[in-house]
Amino acid sequence: MSQWLEQVIERAEKVSDHLSAKRGEALSLLRQQRWPNRRVEAWKYTSLTPIEQLTLVEGATNQKIADIPAIPGVNSLDLVFCGGRLVTDLSGLSLPKGLNILPLSQAQQQTLSLFASIKPKQHLFGLVNDVLAIDGLLLDIEAGADITQPIRIVYLSQKDSESHNRLLVRVGEGAKVCVIEHALGAQSSLATEFAEYKIEKNAQLEHYRLNLRSGKALDVGGNHFFLDEKAQLNSSLVAFGSDLSRLDVDIVHGGEHANAKFNAIYLLGTGETFDLHSCVEHAVAHGTTEENARGIIGDRAKAVFNGRIHIHRHAQKTLAELNNRNLLLSRRGQVNTKPELEIYADDVKCAHGATVAEIEEKALYYLRSRGISRSQALVMLNYGFIQELIDELPNQALADWLAPMLRSRFEQMEVK
Amino acid sequence: MLKISNLHASVEEKNILKGLDLEIRPGEVHAIMGPNGAGKSTLGYVLSGREGYEVTEGSVEMQGQNLLDLETEERARAGLFLAFQYPVEIPGVSNMEFMKESVNAIREARGEEALSAADFLKKAKEACKQVNLPLDFLKRGVNEGFSGGEKKRNEIMQMILLEPKLCILDESDSGLDIDALQVVAKGVNSQRSPDRSFIVVTHYQRLLDFIEPDFVHILADGKIVKSGDASLAKEVEKTGYAWLGAKGEEKEA
Ligand SMILES: Nc1ncnc2c1ncn2[C@@H]1O[C@H](COP(=O)(O)OP(=O)(O)OP(=O)(O)O)[C@@H](O)[C@H]1O
Ligand SMILES: [Mg+2]
Numbered sequence: 001m002s003q004w005l006e007q008v009i010e011r012a013e014k015v016s017d018h019l020s021a022k023r024g025e026a027l028s029l030l031r032q033q034r035w036p037n038r039r040v041e042a043w044k045y046t047s048l049t050p051i052e053q054l055t056l057v058e059g060a061t062n063q064k065i066a067d068i069p070a071i072p073g074v075n076s077l078d079l080v081f082c083g084g085r086l087v088t089d090l091s092g093l094s095l096p097k098g099l100n101i102l103p104l105s106q107a108q109q110q111t112l113s114l115f116a117s118i119k120p121k122q123h124l125f126g127l128v129n130d131v132l133a134i135d136g137l138l139l140d141i142e143a144g145a146d147i148t149q150p151i152r153i154v155y156l157s158q159k160d161s162e163s164h165n166r167l168l169v170r171v172g173e174g175a176k177v178c179v180i181e182h183a184l185g186a187q188s189s190l191a192t193e194f195a196e197y198k199i200e201k202n203a204q205l206e207h208y209r210l211n212l213r214s215g216k217a218l219d220v221g222g223n224h225f226f227l228d229e230k231a232q233l234n235s236s237l238v239a240f241g242s243d244l245s246r247l248d249v250d251i252v253h254g255g256e257h258a259n260a261k262f263n264a265i266y267l268l269g270t271g272e273t274f275d276l277h278s279c280v281e282h283a284v285a286h287g288t289t290e291e292n293a294r295g296i297i298g299d300r301a302k303a304v305f306n307g308r309i310h311i312h313r314h315a316q317k318t319l320a321e322l323n324n325r326n327l328l329l330s331r332r333g334q335v336n337t338k339p340e341l342e343i344y345a346d347d348v349k350c351a352h353g354a355t356v357a358e359i360e361e362k363a364l365y366y367l368r369s370r371g372i373s374r375s376q377a378l379v380m381l382n383y384g385f386i387q388e389l390i391d392e393l394p395n396q397a398l399a400d401w402l403a404p405m406l407r408s409r410f411e412q413m414e415v416k
Numbered sequence: 417m418l419k420i421s422n423l424h425a426s427v428e429e430k431n432i433l434k435g436l437d438l439e440i441r442p443g444e445v446h447a448i449m450g451p452n453g454a455g456k457s458t459l460g461y462v463l464s465g466r467e468g469y470e471v472t473e474g475s476v477e478m479q480g481q482n483l484l485d486l487e488t489e490e491r492a493r494a495g496l497f498l499a500f501q502y503p504v505e506i507p508g509v510s511n512m513e514f515m516k517e518s519v520n521a522i523r524e525a526r527g528e529e530a531l532s533a534a535d536f537l538k539k540a541k542e543a544c545k546q547v548n549l550p551l552d553f554l555k556r557g558v559n560e561g562f563s564g565g566e567k568k569r570n571e572i573m574q575m576i577l578l579e580p581k582l583c584i585l586d587e588s589d590s591g592l593d594i595d596a597l598q599v600v601a602k603g604v605n606s607q608r609s610p611d612r613s614f615i616v617v618t619h620y621q622r623l624l625d626f627i628e629p630d631f632v633h634i635l636a637d638g639k640i641v642k643s644g645d646a647s648l649a650k651e652v653e654k655t656g657y658a659w660l661g662a663k664g665e666e667k668e669a
Binding site: 380 | 466503514518
């Protein structure tokens, strides 16, 4: 076991609140955990060394809160965490009808039933989050409510500190909501942010995870969704890489005729690491899943995509598509991709695939020989497959804000 | 316009150009002929700054500028244009988008304003007509699925749109039917002017009946081995390259 994990357990033993029963369960699992090395499948390609070397303190609230970047035109209701603490005064918010927001510490009844009920137990850092996430939020959207204002959770890291936050969301029957999880920071820090979403019958969730941490900001998190009958999920991930950035996504089709769409974009600059593990469980019939992950990997950067769709024996008439496309900008970049379909039902329609492309030198030369700059030529030749996913983002204002930011990140990446 | 002195260049450690000299004044048309593998295309690549083509000795000046110091795109903006022997297919980028970017990049370098979409379309349509390509070629991917002759005409269309100072045409005549050959020749002739020069690489005298050269050079084994006027091309057409000693000597060695 690593020293870091020992510290986690030590700290966890002192935590005591209404979630103690749930936390205790996670703690006993953690005690049995071996610190993963490269032989552990879930961490085969991503090294935990940056975490092993950490000596961080838990975040303190007295530090100055960095500017919160606005997303023009989105007009979101912002809930801000800084260094692991909720810094938004909930009592000062005027909430639309049908939306209830409670801190983890107050939402006793609902939290107890949601907490760790959707997130699978095998995620090591999910367990860490179980025992250490003191601050967090419960968003409860009442049945039938149509919340038009997007809710944005902003996670700011603080220098040399650790933060662990939990988000629990219930989208009640027939309700509609948009949730944006927006994480940022580049200073030396570690964050675990895990979110559990229960999307009830006929409900719709539009979801964004903007993992925009980079540099020395280590980020290990999870998004876990449960879809009841006819529930609809449209989730989009936009990720940079950092010294270590990892996201586990789980989607469970628990009711028939549910529909899940998950698009992921990752743009990794020089030396960055990003690891995406996703697992979709089709436990019942008539579910639809469409998953598209696309990334550009810069010099000495490293991407991991492990996508799994598991179609259980009774999940007849499932439609599932899983695709991963990558562009390597350098021979020294690395991508490990493994899209997997595991099918135990016989009447299903499924497809999966992965590609890794390199820069086409001849085409690049041809465009440049006509006066087009190298960076512009690279955008013309290679950016289309990323732009396609940006164009699919359901929130136009958010897409307009992201597009130039992502494009300039790409233009600054060096081709070697 | 262009002054090449003692140019040596290699590809993957193999010496291809071995001391090439050539001087071109404004308004002149120079034809370059020579056996397969002599280094004609290599010369075009070296002049346009293709990666992997390393200049090991010599110098190239274009309009008083050291050409070898410039990046490929800067050379194009300075007025160099190479019509490729084998144009690349680029699916996913439309011919229209490609040419608009390229025209505007070059206009910007000249200090001119970017063309509006409408103005560009008008120009592109005219250029299409000049090389006898249907308009829907603008919408297709760059050279994607174009026939050999269509690719060559597409190159000439780009030349017309970009208004370069020095045009290098690398076998723009090969693979063309008789009518297309005339179209290409007409396209080139329409661009001839006192301040624009041409290097026309060809294997056949035929093209030179339409585009009359001021000089004809024979390039063999990486050097210009003979220069003359238009009559030299006719001579080569009759006698071939058997008279070139160098190749024969190499065979013996
Ligand atoms: N990448 C490369 N690696 C090795 N040799 C090369 C490479 N590119 C070109 N060459 C060689 O350089 C020589 C000159 O080629 P080039 O294409 O310039 O000839 P060319 O005069 O244009 O011939 P053609 O009339 O057939 O078009 C040839 O022997 C060719 O095989
Ligand atoms: Mg050639």
